[in-house]
Amino acid sequence: MTRGDYAVLGLCALALPALFVRYGLPGSSGTQARITVGNSIYAQVPLSRAQVYRVPGVLGISEIEVRAGQIRFTHSPCQGQQCVRSGWAKRGGEFIACVPNRVSVSVLGQGAGGDYYDSINF
């Protein structure tokens, strides 16, 4: 390691925190979620504000909770409770559905870097 090496590494070490502050983490969170009932959009909700939404589906009311940039089903009138067990969704492109009640939630991405892909090939 020469003095120049230390200079380069030092500059990089200084630049990295600045970059993290400037650009943040990739796909850290979606900013909005779309709640759909049947084939129509019921509401588009911000993930920044904690709130519980009571969404009427075909079987009854689905309760959807938003907290700390995440969204989940807390109560559902359906039998299987798959939607509740799916837990939190937060990344762009994530999707939870209660098929029996025909209520679904999808987190909207921020475009590239925000949308969550399973895989990318290039």
Next chain:
Amino acid sequence: MRGVNPKPAAHVVLLTTRTDHRIAWLAALAITIHIMESALPSPLPGVKPGLANVVTIVVLCRYGWATAAWVNGLRVLAGSLLLGTFLSPTFVLSLSGAFCALLVLGPAAWVARWAPRWAPGPIGLSVLAAWAHMVGQFWVAYALFVPHEGLFHLLPILLTVSLVFGVASGAVADVVIKRLEAASV
């Protein structure tokens, strides 16, 4: 073909220098590493160790910037032909990365002339090349393929990874250079 062209073309002699042969050998090595690396699975899109960077740094330190530029350029060109990505977005990104790395390595190697005390060694050069490669790719990816600000959210994490890989391949290059010096003296 013999019947079509009764007069065979004049015998063409390509005069090759020692440097040409050296570039060809080193490029072959870089291409081999490049292709072997492309077979490695990547944990994250856009992340790869950049092992061919080792060759670039060794060549830069031993034979100078011009040879390094030739070897790197040939690696990108021949590597893409062999992998079937020639003129695809992958090739464009690869080329722009290599171009930016060389662009930064030029002045960095030049520092050794006028301020040898501050000249970066293989590790510093490798990190500079890795970062220039990554930033160059990002610019081009943003300008040509994904014109969305969200792309830059990936930049800090990818630069962190390339810092680690840059130090690692620089350390390897350092060992290789020392062995070569020991062997040739």
